[in-house]
Each structure stands twice: as structure tokens, then as C-alpha cells.
Amino acid sequence: MSDVLVRTAQTDVPILDVLAERWSTRVFDATAPIDEDALRAAFEAARWSPSANNSQPWRFLLARRGTDAHARIVDALVGFNQGWAPAAGALLVVLAETTDAEGNPRPWATYDAGQTAAFFTVEAHARGLATHTMGGFSADELRAAFDLDARFTPVTVIAVGAFGDLDSADEAVRAREGAPRERRPIAESLLLDA
Numbered sequence: 009m010s011d012v013l014v015r016t017a018q019t020d021v022p023i024l025d026v027l028a029e030r031w032s033t034r035v036f037d038a039t040a041p042i043d044e045d046a047l048r049a050a051f052e053a054a055r056w057s058p059s060a061n062n063s064q065p066w067r068f069l070l071a072r073r074g075t076d077a078h079a080r081i082v083d084a085l086v087g088f089n090q091g092w093a094p095a096a097g098a099l100l101v102v103l104a105e106t107t108d109a110e111g112n113p114r115p116w117a118t119y120d121a122g123q124t125a126a127f128f129t130v131e132a133h134a135r136g137l138a139t140h141t142m143g144g145f146s147a148d149e150l151r152a153a154f155d156l157d158a159r160f161t162p163v164t165v166i167a168v169g170a171f172g173d174l175d176s177a178d179e180a181v182r183a184r185e186g187a188p189r190e191r192r193p194i195a196e197s198l199l200l201d202a
Contacts, residue, residue: 014029104118104121108159
């Protein structure tokens with residue numbers, strides 16, 4: 009792994025290594041198969057993420073590179089994401105069940121789906137998989153491409169796979185990969201600290 013791919017966050021206080029070391033790459037190995045054991049472990053972590061009333065209001069669409077489903081997800085991505093995401097070993101669509109089968113609203117579902125996505129990415133990183141969570145996609149195109157029931161809302165698409173060779177990436181991707189990792193100070197996010 010090149011030095012640029014080791015991107016440990018410079019935190020203000022120590023946090024778990026797996027959290028400080030996890031980051032979102034755009035450089036995937038377009039030839040490496042997905043590590044199925046690591047992928048299964050990431051799903052197991054996602055399965056055990058917390059949810060309101062243990063409702064588990066998430067579902068997933070998993071598409072491995074080279075499949076028609078993978079191509080349909082790539083088609084639903086927008087802008088810059090369509091340039092680098094196809095190289096990922098798999099694309100994962102995280103869905104929130106925003107209403108249950110009886111039509112009752114689940115206002116917490118999107119939050120819970122976000123938690124399951126976070127658990128997935130942290131475990132994937134711990135197992136050596138690279139991930140990148142994307143907001144740049146068309147939810148309507150995903151709904152149409154997979155004939156999704158209206159109660160399921162696409163929340164994010166996660167590219168997952170083996171790290172690729174930074175030198176083989178195009179210039180725009182290399183520039184983003186080398187940009188400093190920055191976060192705003194906690195005080196700017198903490199609206200109340202009574």
C-alpha cells in the first residue's frame with residue numbers, strides 16, 4: 009500500500025484505531041475479486057447495528073463487479089462517481105424501510121440505515137476492504153432499475169473492494185486522494201453543551 013493510502017486522521021483526542029484509520033478511497037483494484045469472508049463479516053457487523061425497537065429497517069442490494077446489477081447501479085450514479093466507482097469489487101445500495109408493510113411511517117428508518125452503513129464500513133475497513141459511501145446517485149433510477157417497493161428509500165451507495173494503485177488513477181482522483189483529511193472542530197458541531 010502506498011504512503012498516500014495510509015491516511016490516519018489527526019484527532020484532537022485518541023479514538024479507536026479502526027475509526028481513525030478508516031477513510032473513503034476512490035481507488036479500487038478493478039481486477040481483484042471481492043474478499044467474500046471480509047464482505048460477510050461487514051454484513052454481520054451491519055446486522056448487529058442498533059435500531060429503534062429492534063425494527064432493523066434496512067435492506068441491501070449487493071452487486072458484484074461484472075454483473076448486470078452492478079452496471080445498473082453504476083448507471084444510477086451521478087457525476088464524478090461514475091468515473092471511479094465501476095472499479096469497486098461490489099456496489100452496495102443501503103435502503104431504509106421508511107414505512108412498514110402495513111403503511112405505518114418509520115421516521116427513524118433513515119437514521120438506522122445510516123448506522124448500519126457505518127457499521128458495515130468500519131468492519132470492512134478492519135478486514136482490509138476499502139469503502140466509499142456515496143450520496144451522488146439517483147434514487148429514482150435505482151427504484152426503477154430494481155423495481156423497489158415504495159416503502160424502501162435508497163439512502164446511500166457504498167463502493168467496496170480492494171485498494172487499487174493510486175498511480176493508475178486519473179489526475180482528478182489522485183488530487184482528491186491526496187487532499188488533507190480535515191474535519192471542523194467539535195465546538196462548531198456542538199450546538200449546545202450545557
